[in-house]
Amino acid sequence: MSKASRGRGGVLLFTIAAALASACLLLYLFSDSFADSLFLFFVAPLTNRYYLGNLVSSMVPLIVAGMGVAFAFESRNFNLGGEGQIYGGALVATLVALNLPEGSTFVVQLLSCSAAAAAGGLIGGLSGTLKRRLGVDELISSFLISSLAVLLVDFLVTGPFQDPASNFQTTRAIAASAAFPKIFPPSSLSTGLIIGLLASLAGKAVMDRTRFGFELRLCGANREFARYAGIDSGIYTLLPMALSGALHGLAGALMVFGSYYKVMRGFSSGIGWSAIAVSLIARNNPLALIPAAAFYAYLDSGSKSVMLGSDVSSEIVAIVQAVIFLLITATALPFAERLKMAGLTRVSSIGGKR
Amino acid sequence: MNWAGTTGTIAGNAIAAMTPLIFAALGGLFTELTGMLNIALEGLILIGAFFGIVAASMTQSLFAGLVAGSLAAAVLAWAYGSATIRLKANIFVTGLAANIFASGLTVVLSRQWFGTKSVVAFKIPELARPFAGLLGSIPFFGPALFSHTVLVYLSWFFVIAAAVIIRRTPLGMKIRATGANAEAVAASGFRPDAYRLIAIVLSGFFCGMAGVSLSLPLAAYVPNMSAGRGWIALVAIYLGAKSPGKIALACFIFALAESYSNYAQGLFRIPAEFILMIPYAATLIALVAGSLAKRAGKAKG
Numbered sequence: 001m002s003k004a005s006r007g008r009g010g011v012l013l014f015t016i017a018a019a020l021a022s023a024c025l026l027l028y029l030f031s032d033s034f035a036d037s038l039f040l041f042f043v044a045p046l047t048n049r050y051y052l053g054n055l056v057s058s059m060v061p062l063i064v065a066g067m068g069v070a071f072a073f074e075s076r077n078f079n080l081g082g083e084g085q086i087y088g089g090a091l092v093a094t095l096v097a098l099n100l101p102e103g104s105t106f107v108v109q110l111l112s113c114s115a116a117a118a119a120g121g122l123i124g125g126l127s128g129t130l131k132r133r134l135g136v137d138e139l140i141s142s143f144l145i146s147s148l149a150v151l152l153v154d155f156l157v158t159g160p161f162q163d164p165a166s167n168f169q170t171t172r173a174i175a176a177s178a179a180f181p182k183i184f185p186p187s188s189l190s191t192g193l194i195i196g197l198l199a200s201l202a203g204k205a206v207m208d209r210t211r212f213g214f215e216l217r218l219c220g221a222n223r224e225f226a227r228y229a230g231i232d233s234g235i236y237t238l239l240p241m242a243l244s245g246a247l248h249g250l251a252g253a254l255m256v257f258g259s260y261y262k263v264m265r266g267f268s269s270g271i272g273w274s275a276i277a278v279s280l281i282a283r284n285n286p287l288a289l290i291p292a293a294a295f296y297a298y299l300d301s302g303s304k305s306v307m308l309g310s311d312v313s314s315e316i317v318a319i320v321q322a323v324i325f326l327l328i329t330a331t332a333l334p335f336a337e338r339l340k341m342a343g344l345t346r347v348s349s350i351g352g353k354r
Numbered sequence: 355m356n357w358a359g360t361t362g363t364i365a366g367n368a369i370a371a372m373t374p375l376i377f378a379a380l381g382g383l384f385t386e387l388t389g390m391l392n393i394a395l396e397g398l399i400l401i402g403a404f405f406g407i408v409a410a411s412m413t414q415s416l417f418a419g420l421v422a423g424s425l426a427a428a429v430l431a432w433a434y435g436s437a438t439i440r441l442k443a444n445i446f447v448t449g450l451a452a453n454i455f456a457s458g459l460t461v462v463l464s465r466q467w468f469g470t471k472s473v474v475a476f477k478i479p480e481l482a483r484p485f486a487g488l489l490g491s492i493p494f495f496g497p498a499l500f501s502h503t504v505l506v507y508l509s510w511f512f513v514i515a516a517a518v519i520i521r522r523t524p525l526g527m528k529i530r531a532t533g534a535n536a537e538a539v540a541a542s543g544f545r546p547d548a549y550r551l552i553a554i555v556l557s558g559f560f561c562g563m564a565g566v567s568l569s570l571p572l573a574a575y576v577p578n579m580s581a582g583r584g585w586i587a588l589v590a591i592y593l594g595a596k597s598p599g600k601i602a603l604a605c606f607i608f609a610l611a612e613s614y615s616n617y618a619q620g621l622f623r624i625p626a627e628f629i630l631m632i633p634y635a636a637t638l639i640a641l642v643a644g645s646l647a648k649r650a651g652k653a654k655g
Contacts, residue, residue, distance in 0.1 A: 028464055078446055080393075118506070134645040139446060140588060144638040147582060148631055160474035221457060273454060315467040318458025325451030326434070332439035 003108045012281065015327040016156040016295070022300065022323045026316040027306065040309040041302040053187020055301040057259055060196035061086070061251040062293035065275035068124075068247030070284040072208065075240035076220040077128070082248045082272025084146025087117035087153045089249025090263045095254045097174040100139050108178050109257060113344065116253035117246040124245015125150055128238035133295075138241060146272075171265035180257045192258030203286030216240055248272065257316050274300070275325070277321055280328045358494060364613050366498040368586055369506060370571070372602075372609035374399065374508040374564040378587035379601045380516045381560030384553040386591050387520065388546075389533035393449035397456030397583030398558050402427040404566025406458045407575050410533030411476035419478070430441070431558020432454065435551045451648075457578060464575065475574045481505065505567040510602075512560070517598040525581060529553055582633050589637045593644050604640075611636040 023041060033038035045051045047282075063083055072079040093116035102110050126145055163172040177215040180190035207213040219226040219236035226265050227233050251271070256263065282288035303317035358399040378395050383394035389623040406423025412418050437443045461471050468474045481489075481503035514528030520526040528549050533540045536546040538591035561584070568579050586608050617625060 026462070080450075130642060130645075134642060134649060136641055137391075137646045140585065141638065143585060144634050147634045148382065148638070151627040151631045151634075155625050210428060225431045253541070273450070275451065276447075311440060313471065315458045315461040315465075315471075318454050319462065320450045322455030322458060325447050325454060326437045327441070327443065327448045329444035330437060330439070332442035340549070 011328065011330055012283075015324055016283075018327055019299070019320050019324050021318070023302070025321045026319060027146045027312065031310050031312045032058055033310070037136050037306050037310050041307045044299060044309070045301040049184065050187050051305065053184040055297050056184070056193060056294075057131055057187060058188040058297045058300060059102070059290070059293040060192045060258060061255050061271055062275055062278045062296055063196040063289045064199050064254060065248045065251035065271060066282065066293060067074060067199060067279035067286055067287045068244040068251070068284065069276050069279035070119075070203070070286060070289065071125075071207070071216070071247070072118075072222045072244040073238050073279060075216045075236050076223070077131070077240050077244070079124055079127070079142050079241060079244040081123060081127065081142035081146030081149075081245065081249075081278075082275055083268050084153075084272075085245045086147045086255070086268040087121040087132065087246035087250040087263070087273050088123055089120040089252030090256050090260075090267055091153050091156060091161070091171070091252075092116045092119040092249070093253035094174060094263050095169050097178050097256070098172055102175065102177070103274055105178055109180075112257070113250055113253045116249040118249070119251020121242045122254070122279075125238060125242030126249070128241030131241070132234045132237045138237070141247060142241070149261070153263070153267075154265055157267075163262070165313030168264060170232035170264045173262040173309035174256065176261075179261055180325075188259040190258040192254045195254060197290065200249075200286050200289055203289075207286055212239075224255065248275070251275070262329070274321065277324050277328070359590075360438055360617075361579045362494050362498045364610070364617050366510040367612035367616065368606060368609040369498065371503055371612045372510045373506050373567045374583055375587055375590060375605035376513060376562035376602055377412050377560050378514055378583055379568060379605055380598060381557035382584075382587050382591050383516065383520075383555040383596060383598065383601060384529060384549075384560075386473070386596060387529050387533045388550045389536070390438075390445055390550060390553070391555065391588070392581065392585070393446060393588070394452035395557065395561050395564075395587050396433070396582070397453035397581050398431055398561030399565040399568070399580040399584055400456040400460055400578065402562030403569040403579055404463070404564065404565070404575055405570035406566035407476050407478070409575075410478045410570060414479060416481060420563065422565050423566035424559045427562030428555050428558040429564060430563070431554050432551075435554030435558075438554070439547050439551050440511045448545070453584075460575075460592065461577060464577070471577065473574055473576050478573050481570060495649060497609040500578055503571055503588045505563075505570065508563075509567065512563075512600045513602045525549075525552070525620055581630070582637070586633055589641050589644075591641055608633065608636055608640075 024038065027037040027041055028034050045055055065086060068085075069079060069082065084203060093112040096115045097108055098111040122143055123183065126140065127138045127142040130141050131138040157171055158169045161171045163170055180192045182188070182190050183193070207217070215226065215231050216236050216239070219231060219233050223233050226236070252268065256268070260267070272295055278289060278292045281292035281295065299320055300317055303314045303320075306312050307314035308318070366565040378399055381398070382392050382395050396555055399466075402423040405426035406419045410419025411423030413419070434448050437451070438445045438448045464474060465471050483501060483506055484507065485500035490496045492500070519529065521622070528539060528544055532546045532549040539546045539549070563581065564587075565580065569575050588610060589607070590601050593604040611632055613631050621628045
């Protein structure tokens with residue numbers, strides 16, 4: 001094991017330990033019965049088929065959106081617009097599925113997912129274009145555009161596309177036949193899992209074995225050098241942001257076809273942010289997204305289980321997530337070797353040079 | 355409604371709405387001057403808003419609320435700054451940590467202490483309106499300029515104070531020097547990292563006051579009441595070319611957009627989502643326009 005990878009492992013282990021410790025601390029502080037809430041958080045999610053299946057099911061959007069984050073990060077672009085891209089993708093997927101004539105299920109799914117990816121890609125690509133053409137910071141613009149998208153979808157879901165038969169703020173549900181088949185009833189786990197796992201493999205192949213992946217990583221590592229090597233580095237601002245948005249949009253579509261069958265207000269509920277945590281834990285490695293998503297989904301289902309079984313608010317998971325964010329990119333933990341994380345050492349100011 | 359009255363109301367509301375933006379932008383200015391993009395303003399505002407109103411209601415002292423809100427945000431800023439600077443973590447990721455922590459903690463505590471995740475109303479003393487009496491009776495300008503709470507004038511005072519600190523004091527000089535040339539600061543025997551951390555803690559302190567100036571006038575805590583103001587403040591810093599006076603002007607323009615949209619909502623029955631979009635849209639447009647202007651300036655020069 002090289003020095004650098006030991007340093008990474010040290011940071012990762014420390015971060016995970018700190019996350020679990022902070023979860024325990026929060027449960028201790030905020031629950032009436034510490035022992036019960038520990039059981040609900042750490043053990044209950046694994047004890048029955050329903051919880052376990054839902055846990056695995058919630059990994060799918062995390063893997064796919066996490067890959068979107070990874071492609072942006074690897075090229076040294078920051079996409080903070082995941083929330084809007086997922087939500088927008090989910091709405092587009094639902095609308096396409098609702099409006100296509102009933103026919104081949106596969107065609108409906110393919111067209112809906114493609115449309116969702118296109119929508120997410122447009123949202124992400126807009127930030128990429130603004131950065132490439134005008135030098136507008138993609139980090140801020142992706143957040144602002146995504147916030148606009150979230151509000152627009154909120155409006156559409158509760159207004160023009162609201163299900164007239166429902167009292168909830170939601171669209172109509174897609175036909176049951178159009179959804180992905182369940183593979184682990186009674187949980188919501190569906191064949192969408194296979195898509196998630198295949199996407200992870202495909203992402204790994206693209207990142208490591210294609211010219212696109214190589215040039216993208218080169219631009220991320222050293223944009224100046226990439227330019228001298230004759231690479232159009234501007235393209236590697238636009239393409240990774242568009243690809244990142246597309247993968248987020250696809251993640252939204254997979255959530256519709258796999259678990260929810262419709263879009264309700266607040267659909268994405270922080271998955272865009274969670275995907276960033278997953279990608280950071282995985283150090284932008286598409287294969288490592290699978291265990292990282294599993295860890296994250298475990299924390300999330302634990303917090304939901306605690307909320308249902310006791311009086312603790314499920315938002316404690318946000319605090320645990322914050323602990324992960326605070327430490328995961330640390331390169332100077334007292335005991336771990338220093339490590340410059342490629343692509344994540346950018347310190348810059350708004351108007352300054354990159 | 356008469357034209358002058360409407361204009362006066364919109365301008366007056368804009369001046370009130372400008373206060374949290376000014377505080378947040380002044381906070382972000384310190385970190386910006388040391389060369390760091392501080393995306394945690396949003397979370398720091400939220401923490402200030404929450405702890406400020408809780409402390410004000412517990413002690414029945416507005417001043418205690420102001421102090422508690424700004425200290426709470428400064429503590430979070432210190433934690434976020436320490437991870438960024440001491441542990442050399444990525445500033446954007448730790449900034450996200452601060453934002454996510456703030457929105458998580460406020461919900462958890464609100465649930466724990468007040469039994470609700472939604473709006474919490476508090477009984478607190480009324481904020482003083484120091485100039486409302488005599489100056490407030492001047493037609494048109496009186497209500498628009500002088501009818502406000504003490505927090506509004508405090509923010510104006512801090513615009514001047516920040517300008518003095520940045521331009522005239524050794525601390526301000528070292529903060530600026532850290533951003534311009536950290537190696538030179540280190541070579542003169544000072545520690546650039548110390549000034550980066552001071553700047554982050556200062557940003558927390560100011561954002562805390564931004565939060566307090568959201569929750570105290572409302573006498574309530576609303577979940578995620580920062581509502582994008584931390585991001586708007588970042589763009590105001592950029593448009594204001596890092597000068598406190600110009601930043602305050604940029605904040606006024608954003609506040610005018612907010613105030614007008616609130617007015618328009620009552621008038622045209624626009625869906626709430628579109629009203630909520632206006633600050634984000636205005637910020638995005640300003641960001642793009644600012645880049646265009648910069649590009650045009652470069653092409654000419």
